[in-house]
Amino acid sequence: MRLFGKLQQIIIKDIFLKVGINDNPQSEEPVIDLGKYLALILRNKYRILLFSVVCTIVSFIYISNVTQTYTATATLILETEAKKAVSIEEVVGIDPSQKGYFKTQLEILKSRRIGMRVIEKLNLYKQPEFNSSLVTTTSPINLVKGKIKAWMRSLTNDVESIPSDKELQEKLSYKIFEKYRSLLHVEAVPKTHLVKIHFTSRDPKIASQIANAIGEAYIEENIYSRLDATRQTSGWISSRLKELRQELVASEEILTQFLTENRLIDDEGIDNQISNSINELSFKLNSIVENRVALEAKFNTISNADSYTPLLGQISEHPRILALKADLARAEQEISQLSKRYGPKHDAMKAQTVRRDNVLEELNRQIKLVIAGLGKDLEAMKVQESMLNNELKQKKDEFHRLSVVKRQYEALKTEAETNKNILNVFLNRYKETTATLDFHSENARFTDLAVVPMFPSKPNKKLVVLISTALSLLAASAAVIAMDILRNTIESVKHYEERTGTLPLAGIPNIGSKTPIKSIFKNLKTIEGSNLLESLHDIKINLSLSDTKKKYKTTVITSSLAGEGKTLVSVGLSSVFSQTEKTLLIDANLRNPSIGEYYNLDQSRAGWSNYLLEEITLSNCIFEQGENYPDILLVGNMRVNPQEVLSSLKFEEMISELESKYDRIIIDTPPTLVVNDSLIISKMCNNVVIVLQSNNTRLQSLRNVIAKFKKHEVNVSGVVVNKINKRFFAS
Numbered sequence: 001m002r003l004f005g006k007l008q009q010i011i012i013k014d015i016f017l018k019v020g021i022n023d024n025p026q027s028e029e030p031v032i033d034l035g036k037y038l039a040l041i042l043r044n045k046y047r048i049l050l051f052s053v054v055c056t057i058v059s060f061i062y063i064s065n066v067t068q069t070y071t072a073t074a075t076l077i078l079e080t081e082a083k084k085a086v087s088i089e090e091v092v093g094i095d096p097s098q099k100g101y102f103k104t105q106l107e108i109l110k111s112r113r114i115g116m117r118v119i120e121k122l123n124l125y126k127q128p129e130f131n132s133s134l135v136t137t138t139s140p141i142n143l144v145k146g147k148i149k150a151w152m153r154s155l156t157n158d159v160e161s162i163p164s165d166k167e168l169q170e171k172l173s174y175k176i177f178e179k180y181r182s183l184l185h186v187e188a189v190p191k192t193h194l195v196k197i198h199f200t201s202r203d204p205k206i207a208s209q210i211a212n213a214i215g216e217a218y219i220e221e222n223i224y225s226r227l228d229a230t231r232q233t234s235g236w237i238s239s240r241l242k243e244l245r246q247e248l249v250a251s252e253e254i255l256t257q258f259l260t261e262n263r264l265i266d267d268e269g270i271d272n273q274i275s276n277s278i279n280e281l282s283f284k285l286n287s288i289v290e291n292r293v294a295l296e297a298k299f300n301t302i303s304n305a306d307s308y309t310p311l312l313g314q315i316s317e318h319p320r321i322l323a324l325k326a327d328l329a330r331a332e333q334e335i336s337q338l339s340k341r342y343g344p345k346h347d348a349m350k351a352q353t354v355r356r357d358n359v360l361e362e363l364n365r366q367i368k369l370v371i372a373g374l375g376k377d378l379e380a381m382k383v384q385e386s387m388l389n390n391e392l393k394q395k396k397d398e399f400h401r402l403s404v405v406k407r408q409y410e411a412l413k414t415e416a417e418t419n420k421n422i423l424n425v426f427l428n429r430y431k432e433t434t435a436t437l438d439f440h441s442e443n444a445r446f447t448d449l450a451v452v453p454m455f456p457s458k459p460n461k462k463l464v465v466l467i468s469t470a471l472s473l474l475a476a477s478a479a480v481i482a483m484d485i486l487r488n489t490i491e492s493v494k495h496y497e498e499r500t501g502t503l504p505l506a507g508i509p510n511i512g513s514k515t516p517i518k519s520i521f522k523n524l525k526t527i528e529g530s531n532l533l534e535s536l537h538d539i540k541i542n543l544s545l546s547d548t549k550k551k552y553k554t555t556v557i558t559s560s561l562a563g564e565g566k567t568l569v570s571v572g573l574s575s576v577f578s579q580t581e582k583t584l585l586i587d588a589n590l591r592n593p594s595i596g597e598y599y600n601l602d603q604s605r606a607g608w609s610n611y612l613l614e615e616i617t618l619s620n621c622i623f624e625q626g627e628n629y630p631d632i633l634l635v636g637n638m639r640v641n642p643q644e645v646l647s648s649l650k651f652e653e654m655i656s657e658l659e660s661k662y663d664r665i666i667i668d669t670p671p672t673l674v675v676n677d678s679l680i681i682s683k684m685c686n687n688v689v690i691v692l693q694s695n696n697t698r699l700q701s702l703r704n705v706i707a708k709f710k711k712h713e714v715n716v717s718g719v720v721v722n723k724i725n726k727r728f729f730a731s
Contacts, residue, residue: 048476055472070204071457074450211450292381331356492728505718506538552687558678564693565722570668574630581663590642607636
C-alpha cells in the first residue's frame with residue numbers, strides 16, 4: 001500500500017507539475033499535458049494491444065468454462081389488511097402500518113424456517129448443486145489437505161471422533177441452507193407493496209420451482225402461525241373459563257351469605273333503614289325541642305311573676321281559665337252598673353263584690369293549677385327529649401355499622417359483577433376464536449409466479465469480455481505511464497522538454513555497437529548528411545548563439561556519471577568547430593584518459609601534465625592534425641594528484657595561454673558526481689555542457705549536477721541528450 005501511495009504521488013506530480021531544471025519553485029505552473037501521455041501510449045500501442053488481446057483471450061477461455069446460472073423471479077404482494085370472514089379482531093398479528101413491517105417480512109422470507117420448509121418440500125438433499133457430498137470428484141488440493149490433517153493427528157495422537165447420524169444430518173442441513181441462502185435474493189419494489197423473490201441455480205427448472213416454493217412457504221407459514229396462535233389462545237381461554245366460572249360462583253355465594261347474616265335483602269334495604277330511622281327521629285326530636293323551649297319560656301315567665309293577673313295573657317289559652325276570665329268580666333261589669341245607682345255599702349253592691357271576689361279567687365286557684373301542670377308537662381317533655389336523643393344516638397351508631405356493612409356488601413357485589421363481566425368477555429372471545437378456527441386468512445398472494453428462465457443470468461460473456469478488454473487496455477496504458485514515470489529518465493529531446501520545461505542543446509542518436517565510433521570522426525565526409533553530424537552542428541550553433549554576449553572560447557564537456565558519451569561529444573564537437581575555427585581538444589580526464597584512442601595516439605606521449613611538471617614546451621605537447629581538424633592535447637605520462645594539478649595557478653595560466661592561440665577550446669573532463677575535476681576546471685572557463693545518456697541517467701542526477709555548478713556560479717550552457725533511440729529520434 002505504501003508503494004502504491006508513493007506511485008500515486010509520483011504520477012500526480014508528474015501530470016500536474018512541469019518541473020524545470022532550474023530550482024526556482026515559482027516557475028512551476030500546474031498543467032495537464034494530455035498530449036504527452038497520449039503520445040507515450042501511441043508509441044507503445046502494439047505492446048498495449050498485445051497485452052489486451054492476451055487478457056481478452058484468457059478471459060474468454062475462463063468465462064467459457066464457467067457454469068451458467070439461471071435466475072427465476074416470483075412476485076408477491078403483501079396485504080396491508082388481512083381478510084376477515086366476520087368483523088372479529090384477530091388473536092395474533094403484526095400491524096402493517098408500522099414502519100419496519102416490510103423489512104420484517106423480507107427477513108422472514110430469508111429466514112431459516114422458510115428455507116428449511118422449501119428444502120424439505122423440494123428434497124434439495126438429493127441435488128448435487130446443494131449437496132456437495134453427492135459429487136465424487138476429489139481435487140488434488142483436498143487430497144493434500146486430508147493427508148496433512150492425518151499427519152498432524154498422528155503427531156498429536158488425536159483420535160478422530162466419529163460424529164453421530166444426527167450431527168451429520170444437522171451439518172448437512174446447515175451446509176445446504178447456507179448454499180440455498182447464498183443463491184436467494186429478496187427485494188422490495190420501491191413505493192409499492194410488491195416483493196420480488198429471485199433465486200439463482202444451474203438448473204432453470206429448479207430456480208423457478210424454488211422461487212415459487214419460497215412464496216408458497218411464506219404464505220403457508222403465515223397461515224400456520226396464525227392457526228397455531230388461535231388454537232393456543234382458544235385452549236388457554238377454555239381453561240381460563242373454568243377458573244372464572246369457579247371464581248364467579250364463589251363470589252356469589254359469599255355475597256348471599258353476607259346478606260343472610262346481616263338480614264338484608266339488598267343495598268336498597270340498607271339505605272331505606274338508615275334514611276327512615278334517621279329522618280323520623282330527627283323530625284320528632286326537633287318538634288319536642290321546639291315545644292319544650294316554648295313551654296319552658298312560658299313556665300319561667302309565669303314562675304318569676306309577682307302576681308297572677310299579668311300572667312293571664314300567658315295562660316289564657318286554658319279552657320277553665322277562659323271561662324273564669326269571662327265570669328270575672330261579667331262580675332266587673334255588673335259592679336260597674338250597680339255603682340251608678342248604689343253606694344259601696346249597698347247590699348246589692350256587697351253581694352256582687354263578694355261574687356266577684358269568689359270568681360277571682362277561683363281564677364287564682366286555677367292559675368296555680370295550670371302553672372303546676374305546665375311544670376309537669378315541661379318535665380315530661382325533657383324526659384321525652386332525652387329519650388329521643390338516646391335513641392337518635394343509637395340510630396347513628398347503627399348507621400355507622402350499616403355503612404361498614406354496605407361497603408363490604410358493595411365490595412362483594414363489585415367482585416361478583418367483575419367476575420361475571422370477565423367471564424362474559426372470555427366466553428365471547430372463546431366463541432369468536434372457535435367460530436373462525438377453520439378460516440385461513442392470507443397476508444400475501446402471488447401477482448406473478450416464477451417461470452422457467454430461457455437465458456442464463458450469469459455469466460454475461462459479452463459483457464465480461466468487453467470489460468476485460470477495456471480494463472486490460474486501461475491497465476496496460478496505466479502501466480506504460482507508470483513505468484515511464486518511475487523510470488525517471490529521459491528518452492528523447494521532446495521528453496526532456498516535457499520533464500524539465502527547457503530545451504536541450506541537441507539530441508544525438510544512438511550510433512550502434514557495430515559502428516567504429518573511434519574512427520568515425522577522422523573524416524567528417526563519411527558521416528555527411530547523417531543525423532549525428534546534424535546534431536553536432538546543432539550543438540555548435542546553439543553554443544555560438546549563446547556566446548554572442550559573452551565570448552566563451554573554452555567549453556567544458558562533462559556528465560553526471562561515467563559512460564554517458566561525453567568523450568564522444570567532445571571529439572565530435574571539436575571536429576565540427578574545426579571546420580570554421582581553429583580548435584583545440586584537451587583531454588583533462590587524468591583518471592581515465594581516452595581521447596588518444598579516437599585518433600590512434602599513444603597515451604604515453606607527452607601532454608599538458610608534462611608541460612606543467614617538466615621543462616617542455618607546450619607546442620611539443622600538442623598534436624596538430626592540420627587544417628579542418630582539431631589539435632589534440634593529451635594528459636601526458638606524468639603521475640600527479642589530479643585536483644592539486646588542476647587547481648594550480650600554472651594550469652590556469654596554461655588555459656589562458658591556449659585561449660590566446662585558439663578560437664575554440666573543448667575540454668573533456670571526468671563525471672561531475674564522481675569527482676570534482678570538472679568543477680575546478682569550469683571555474684576557470686565558466687562555460688559547461690552536460691551530456692545526458694537517454695534511458696539511463698536519472699533526472700535527479702542531472703538536477704544534482706546543475707545545482708552543483710550553480711552553487712559555484714558556473715554558467716551551464718545546456719544539456720546534450722546522447723544515445724537517443726532511433727525511433728524516438730525520428731519523431
